[in-house]
Amino acid sequence: MNLTLKIWRQAGPRHRGELKTYKVSDISPDMSFLEMLDVLNEQLNAAGEEPVAFDSDCREGICGMCGLMISGHAHGPEKTTTCQLHMRSFSDGDVITVEPWRADAFPVIKDLVVDRGSFDRIIQAGGYVSVNTGAAPDAHATPVPKANADRAFVAAECIGCGACVAACPNASAMLFMGAKVTHLSELPQGQPERMARVVSMVEQHDEEGFGGCTNVGACSQACPKGIPQDVISTLNKDLRSALRA
Amino acid sequence: MTTTNDTVNAGIAHGLYTEGEGLADTKAPEGPIAGKWTQRQFDAALVNPANRRKLDVIIVGTGLAGGSAAATLGEAGYNVKVFCFQDTPRRAHSIAAQGGINAAKNYKEDGDSVHRLFYDTVKGGDYRSRETNVYRLAEVSANIIDQCVAQGVPFAREYGGLLDNRSFGGVQVSRTFYARGQTGQQLLIGAYQALERQVAAGTVQQFTRHEMLELVVSDGRARGIVARDLVTGDIETHTADAVVLASGGYGNVFFLSTNAMGSNVTASWRAHRKGAYMANPCYTQIHPTCIPVSGEHQSKLTLMSESLRNDGRIWVPKDRDDCDKDPRQIPEEDRDYYLERIYPSFGNLVPRDIASRQAKNVCDEGRGVGPLVGDFRRGVYLDFTDAISRMGRAAVEAKYGNLFDMYERITGENPYEMPMRIYPAVHYVMGGLWVDYDLQSTIPGLFVTGEANFSDHGANRLGASALMQGLADGYFVLPNTIRDYLAKGPFEPLQPDDPAVADAQRSVEERTERLLAINGERSVDSFHRELGNIMWEYCGMERSEEGLLKAIDLIRGLREEFWRNVRVLGAADTLNQSLEKAGRVADFLELGELMCIDALHRRESCGGHFRAESQTEDGEALRHDDEFLYVAAWEFGGDEGEPGEVGQPVLHKEDLVYEAIELKQRSYK
Numbered sequence: 001m002n003l004t005l006k007i008w009r010q011a012g013p014r015h016r017g018e019l020k021t022y023k024v025s026d027i028s029p030d031m032s033f034l035e036m037l038d039v040l041n042e043q044l045n046a047a048g049e050e051p052v053a054f055d056s057d058c059r060e061g062i063c064g065m066c067g068l069m070i071s072g073h074a075h076g077p078e079k080t081t082t083c084q085l086h087m088r089s090f091s092d093g094d095v096i097t098v099e100p101w102r103a104d105a106f107p108v109i110k111d112l113v114v115d116r117g118s119f120d121r122i123i124q125a126g127g128y129v130s131v132n133t134g135a136a137p138d139a140h141a142t143p144v145p146k147a148n149a150d151r152a153f154v155a156a157e158c159i160g161c162g163a164c165v166a167a168c169p170n171a172s173a174m175l176f177m178g179a180k181v182t183h184l185s186e187l188p189q190g191q192p193e194r195m196a197r198v199v200s201m202v203e204q205h206d207e208e209g210f211g212g213c214t215n216v217g218a219c220s221q222a223c224p225k226g227i228p229q230d231v232i233s234t235l236n237k238d239l240r241s242a243l244r245a
Numbered sequence: 246m247t248t249t250n251d252t253v254n255a256g257i258a259h260g261l262y263t264e265g266e267g268l269a270d271t272k273a274p275e276g277p278i279a280g281k282w283t284q285r286q287f288d289a290a291l292v293n294p295a296n297r298r299k300l301d302v303i304i305v306g307t308g309l310a311g312g313s314a315a316a317t318l319g320e321a322g323y324n325v326k327v328f329c330f331q332d333t334p335r336r337a338h339s340i341a342a343q344g345g346i347n348a349a350k351n352y353k354e355d356g357d358s359v360h361r362l363f364y365d366t367v368k369g370g371d372y373r374s375r376e377t378n379v380y381r382l383a384e385v386s387a388n389i390i391d392q393c394v395a396q397g398v399p400f401a402r403e404y405g406g407l408l409d410n411r412s413f414g415g416v417q418v419s420r421t422f423y424a425r426g427q428t429g430q431q432l433l434i435g436a437y438q439a440l441e442r443q444v445a446a447g448t449v450q451q452f453t454r455h456e457m458l459e460l461v462v463s464d465g466r467a468r469g470i471v472a473r474d475l476v477t478g479d480i481e482t483h484t485a486d487a488v489v490l491a492s493g494g495y496g497n498v499f500f501l502s503t504n505a506m507g508s509n510v511t512a513s514w515r516a517h518r519k520g521a522y523m524a525n526p527c528y529t530q531i532h533p534t535c536i537p538v539s540g541e542h543q544s545k546l547t548l549m550s551e552s553l554r555n556d557g558r559i560w561v562p563k564d565r566d567d568c569d570k571d572p573r574q575i576p577e578e579d580r581d582y583y584l585e586r587i588y589p590s591f592g593n594l595v596p597r598d599i600a601s602r603q604a605k606n607v608c609d610e611g612r613g614v615g616p617l618v619g620d621f622r623r624g625v626y627l628d629f630t631d632a633i634s635r636m637g638r639a640a641v642e643a644k645y646g647n648l649f650d651m652y653e654r655i656t657g658e659n660p661y662e663m664p665m666r667i668y669p670a671v672h673y674v675m676g677g678l679w680v681d682y683d684l685q686s687t688i689p690g691l692f693v694t695g696e697a698n699f700s701d702h703g704a705n706r707l708g709a710s711a712l713m714q715g716l717a718d719g720y721f722v723l724p725n726t727i728r729d730y731l732a733k734g735p736f737e738p739l740q741p742d743d744p745a746v747a748d749a750q751r752s753v754e755e756r757t758e759r760l761l762a763i764n765g766e767r768s769v770d771s772f773h774r775e776l777g778n779i780m781w782e783y784c785g786m787e788r789s790e791e792g793l794l795k796a797i798d799l800i801r802g803l804r805e806e807f808w809r810n811v812r813v814l815g816a817a818d819t820l821n822q823s824l825e826k827a828g829r830v831a832d833f834l835e836l837g838e839l840m841c842i843d844a845l846h847r848r849e850s851c852g853g854h855f856r857a858e859s860q861t862e863d864g865e866a867l868r869h870d871d872e873f874l875y876v877a878a879w880e881f882g883g884d885e886g887e888p889g890e891v892g893q894p895v896l897h898k899e900d901l902v903y904e905a906i907e908l909k910q911r912s913y914k
């Protein structure tokens with residue numbers, strides 16, 4: 001198929017960006033979206049124009065490195081990561097707009113690449129269990145009810161891609177943060193620091209410039225891992241308890 | 246059967262390498278194998294807690310091996326700097342591991358033990374790994390699970406709340422712990438969180454989007470690295486008292502592999518060029534159940550869990566004229582279930598290396614299925630029709646549903662209705678930098694952990710044991726051995742004008758400028774693809790003297806062209822992904838040649854290394870313990886003028902000694 005691409009080009013963090021139009025032809029439906037961009041980049045390189053910068057690594061939907069706004073949808077029209085989106089989701093003649101995640105807390109580095117360091121700093125604020133290597137009891141010392149283990153797992157599936165932020169009209173990172181809080185709150189190992197954790201992560205979240213949550217739900221819709229919105233309820237509940245204490 | 250001597254000499258006669266003195270591990274203590282690790286931990290010098298913050302350690306890599314080491318050394322109070330090329334430590338390639346992690350917990354009371362895990366790993370490695378290291382791996386494996394559970398890793402559990410296990414990769418006990426199909430992700434997030442805790446505590450500084458491009462060696466010791474800040478393009482030198490490489494495997498030398506796009510050899514190769522020996526570089530694991538190449542634009546391959554072989558049946562048409570037919574129209578009598586035919590007792594469950602090679606053989610005969618890629622169809626059917634009629638569709642869905650969905654997303658075909666197509670793909674490398682029992686390379690002060698070293702898997706790795714090794718190295722082994730070295734420090738600080746620093750920094754700058762200045766006709770990817778094709782054709786599932794000699798010639802030609810004709814656009818002082826790739830491909834072009842030389846010199850078949858000249862009468866792998874019971878550790882041959890011109894490598898042999906285990910030939914007939 002033949003496609004028209006309108007791609008955000010921005011030379012650096014302090015440069016102005018603009019959408020530039022490119023054409024690609026003979027795109028096979030079996031190609032992934034990023035392979036289609038690889039083809040474009042080979043074409044640009046041959047023509048002497050600098051290739052489009054975009055992030056990806058695993059290309060299997062698990063590392064969270066990729067992430068593009070594709071015609072207004074975070075990760076494109078399917079519920080998956082950008083790297084797992086295939087060209088069979090598009091049709092011959094389509095015009096596709098490709099932009100980076102947009103959020104104050106995710107500044108653009110170049111073209112489609114953004115800085116998501118704010119997510120690391122939220123985790124640094126408390127998204128862990130304080131246990132040094134070698135200090136662990138036997139793994140069977142504390143059984144964990146399967147229901148809790150399963151919910152912890154669902155929350156822990158977050159890949160830190162940032163689509164939830166990009167999709168949110170408030171650019172809030174509550175789904176990402178709620179996923180981590182829920183993962184650890186469901187497990188006995190997470191209990192001792194439960195209250196301190198949520199307060200400190202939320203403070204960091206606000207300091208990074210992420211917006212507040214107004215229950216729009218776009219985050220969960222866009223999330224390639226299907227992180228459910230109720231992780232935000234768990235976060236809010238923990239936060240209320242912590243602030244009351 | 247041809248004897249091996251003439252070819253060992255042939256390699257030398259072709260002027261491809263020379264042989265130097267043997268080498269040996271001197272760190273494993275004397276005494277019975279079960280007591281060695283306790284003894285070594287006791288013998289290794291201690292560093293007083295007050296001195297630790299005066300000692301700087303650089304760790305390159307934040308996968309399971311690097312992330313766990315950085316967190317643990319930070320907790321111990323050392324001053325740690327950790328580097329990765331992704332935008333956050335949590336995205337290291339370890340994240341993609343699916344199946345699970347082994348540990349000798351014996352929670353199932355099914356006869357597992359440290360000794361059995363040790364035995365299975367040595368045998369699985371086709372008796373080409375170092376006994377002492379493997380024993381220790383099995384010994385510390387149980388601690389890993391305890392540590393991860395304490396961190397909040399959500400392993401699969403049973404209804405009683407205790408941990409579940411499964412059996413994996415053809416072993417007879419259930420010792421694999423797992424978190425659905427995302428075990429690597431969950432383990433890595435555990436290590437990442439421990440690491441971020443240390444970043445918050447100020448013991449670890451993390452440098453993301455930074456790529457190590459050179460090792461600083463001063464007075465014969467590893468003293469730092471030169472790294473490029475991938476965002477600003479700044480070339481920075483970081484000095485330290487010791488350097489740890491946890492930079493992963495180099496399977497991407499084949500261009501197409503199941504590795505992440507960025508996985509590369511540069512950190513290891515730069516260290517190799519500075520004196521670290523590279524061990525068994527040709528040992529590559531090719532995984533049989535991957536989704537086949539769909540076209541010329543393919544950028545990577547996706548693994549499908551090996552568990553599919555438990556219920557799926559593998560076949561190709563008997564007649565090559567049937568290869569483009571709808572498989573559902575091909576009657577039973579016209580199908581060749583070749584694994585069941587050749588290996589009646591193991592059938593579809595033969596080990597990874599055998600399943601892979603037979604798939605290649607039937608496709609080479611022209612009986613492959615799926616689209617034509619080049620002149621061949623490269624795929625075989627993995628058919629669940631029998632399983633669905635035996636177990637019912639619901640049961641198949643419960644067991645394999647997520648894999649079937651993934652297959653459908655990638656290929657657009659529904660595997661409940663149409664047999665899956667699979668083909669082998671490069672997955673893992675057993676080869677890597679040579680290390681002793683302390684995980685120290687041949688450069689004092691340079692330690693290597695995880696997939697980047699060679700130590701534990703011999704010529705073939707068992708499923709679920711790479712995750713085990715990465716975390717064993719990082720949480721438990723390295724922190725206890727590196728102190729023996731660090732106790733000699735802190736070393737004299739290196740000044741920026743020290744020749745060792747200035748030279749390393751300058752060489753990186755010159756290389757960068759050079760790559761940007763060539764401005765030739767071909768893209769970096771086109772060179773990488775061509776190298777990958779050469780490696781896959783001649784140094785892949787089956788290797789022969791003739792093919793390897795040809796490959797070496799082709800690689801040399803390609804390398805020469807690369808430095809003359811590559812086109813890297815953009816500038817040095819900004820994010821420049823073509824420049825990053827160019828540096829990696831330049832190193833792959835040197836590594837590829839060494840892999841071929843190693844494969845050429847090892848005129849025996851062992852594990853993932855199958856030499857056409859060394860097989861039994863019925864086509865099975867034949868080892869030659871009399872001549873090849875050693876680790877081949879290669880010393881860099883030196884630069885010869887122009888970039889990409891390298892001298893003859895020097896082979897150093899480490900003899901393998903088996904005291905706790907008896908040597909046997911594998912047989913699956």
Ligand SMILES: Cc1cc2nc3c(=O)[nH]c(=O)nc-3n(C[C@H](O)[C@H](O)[C@H](O)COP(=O)(O)OP(=O)(O)OC[C@H]3O[C@@H](n4cnc5c(N)ncnc54)[C@H](O)[C@@H]3O)c2cc1C
Pocket residue numbers: 305306307308309310311328329330331334336337338339340341342343344345346428429455456457458491492493494503504505508509511512548672673694695696697708709710711712713715
């Ligand atoms: C699809 C797939 C599935 C797998 N499944 C399993 C499984 O079920 N069980 C199992 O045991 N094993 C499995 N493996 C193998 C296993 O995942 C890897 O061997 C292991 O995770 C490697 O870990 P590592 O820490 O050594 O390296 P990696 O996780 O590869 O990490 C390398 C790190 O080094 C950094 N780095 C590299 N070079 C540089 C440089 N020059 N400068 C700065 N940083 C650098 C990277 O940024 C990264 O942080 C699987 C592998 C694949 C490909």
Ligand code: SF4
Pocket residue numbers: 157158159160161162163164165175176179219222223224225226227
């Ligand atoms: S919650 Fe979902 S969308 Fe947000 S970072 Fe995690 S995986 Fe991505």
Ligand code: FES
Pocket residue numbers: 055056057058059060061062063064065066067081082083084
């Ligand atoms: S590249 Fe890893 S999730 Fe897309």
